[in-house]
Amino acid sequence: MLRAHAVPVSLLALLVVSCATTPPYFGWTADQLYQHGERALEAEDWREAQRAFERLVLSHPGYGQAVQARHHLARAHYEGGEYLSAVGELTRIVQVYPDDPRTPRAWLWLCRSYAAMSPHPQRDQQYTMQARNTCGQVAGDLVGTPMGDSAAVVAREMVDKLGQQALAVGQFYFQRRIYGSAEHVFRRLVEDYSETSAAPTALMRLIEIYEAWGWDDQRQETSDRLLRQYPQSPEGRALTEVAMPDSVARAANRGALLWKLRRVWRPALA
Template sequence: MTDLRPFRRAALALLVAAALPGCALFRTPPPLTVESAYAQGMEAYNAGQWRRAAELLGQFVPNATSDPRLKGALMALGRAHLETREYVSATAQFLRVATEFPRDPEAEAARFGLCDAYHRLSPRPQLDPEYTNAAITYCESFASIYPGTPQAAQAQAWVAEMRGKLAQKAYENGFFYFRRGLYDAAIVYFNNVVTQFPESPWSSSALLRMTEAYGRLGYREEEAATRARLLREYPQSPEARNLAAAPADSAGR
C-alpha cells in the first residue's frame, strides 16, 4: 500500500504557508503605476530587453501627456519597436516626437527614425509601393533638413535604393505587356522609367525595350530616335554596347 503521509504533510505545509501574512508564494504583485511603468520600461530598454521595454513604455506613454519624460519615452519606445521589427508602431512614436516637438533636439533623431522605419517597411519591388514612397518622402525630407550629416548621407543612399525599386517595378510592368505583344502599353511604362528614374540602371534597359517595341510596331522614326537616345545618354551601359555592335536596321527584329 502506498504511504500517503508525505503527501499529507506537504499539503498541510502549503495550507500553513497560505495562512501566513506576506507569504511570497501567494503574494499578488503590486499594480503597475505610471512611475513603475516608466522605471521598469527604461530599465528593460537599457538592458536590451526590447519586447519588455515596448510593453511597459507602451503603458507609460498614454498616461504621460504632460510628463517631461514623454519625449525620451517615445524615442525609446520607437527604437524598441524597431528592434522587434514592429516598424509601423515605431513610425507612430517617431512621428509624435517630430510633430509635437519639432524644435527640440529629439526631433532630428525622430525624423531619421521615420526614414529608417519606412525604409525597413519597403517591400520587394513587385509589391505595393506605398511604404517605398513613404520612405522616399521621409528620407528626402531628412536629408534636406540636416544636410552634411552622416545620417543625411545614409538617407540619400536609401532614397536611391527606393527609387531603384520603383524603377524596377515600372520596368517589370512594361515587360509584362511587352511579352504579350501589347507594345503600346509597354512603351508607356518603359517611358515612365526613363523620365521618372533616369539615374536608375533600369533606364537603359527600358530604352532598349522601347527601341524593340517601336521596331515591332513598325514605327521606324521613333525606333531610330530611341536607339540614338540610348547610345547618347547611356553609352557605357551593356544595352548600349550591344546595340552599337548590331546593325542599325536590325534593332527590334
C-alpha cells in the first residue's frame, strides 16, 4: 500500500516563503513586460503599468524599446498622481537621452509635472517657480509649436500664481498698517509680475498707501501708471470713473476714489 509521507514543517515553510518572495513577473521576457505595460496603460491601470515598466527598465536596460518604456513609466506615474516620481523619471530621460526625438515631449511633461505639484498661493512656491522656469524654457525652445504653446500657457499660469502669492504677502502687511513693508512688496510685485492680474491691484494698494502718507506726487504718479498700463482692469475702470480734469476737483474726490477702489478690492478677498 502506498503511504503518504508527511512534509517536514520547516520545508513547507521554506516553500511558502520562496513563493511569497518571488519577484513580480518572474521569468517574463522584455516583450511580455512591455506589452503587459501597454495594456495596463490602455486600461488606465496606472499602478500595474508602473510595476510592469519598472520591472522592464531594471531587468532589461538594453531592451530596444527601453526609452519608450521610460516614457510610459513617467506617464503612469503622472496619471496616477505620483508627480514627484514622474519628475524623477522625466529628468532622467532628458538628461540621458537629450537628442532622442521624443525628448521634447518629455520636457513638456516635466513642465506639467512641476505645475501639478504647485500648491495654493499661500504656501511655499518652490515647485511653482520650478514649473515657471521649466515651462518657460520649453516654450522658448519650442516656440511656434503646439508643445511650445502649451508650455507657455502653463508658464503664464505659474507666473500669475507667484503674483498672487506676492499680493497676499503685501496684503498681510497692508491690513496691519505696516505700510513700509507693504509698499516694498507691492512695488516689487508690479515690476516682477507686471503682466499678472495682481499688478493693477498692487498699484491700487500703493495709491492708498501714498494717500495715507500724504505723498501726493507718488499717489498721482501711481494713478497715472494704473490708467496707462491697466485701463481695462477693474481698478483702472474705477479710477477712470472718479477722475476729474483739474487737480482741485481730483483732490475733492479722493474719498470717493478710495471708497470705490476698496469696493473693487473686497470681492478679491472672498
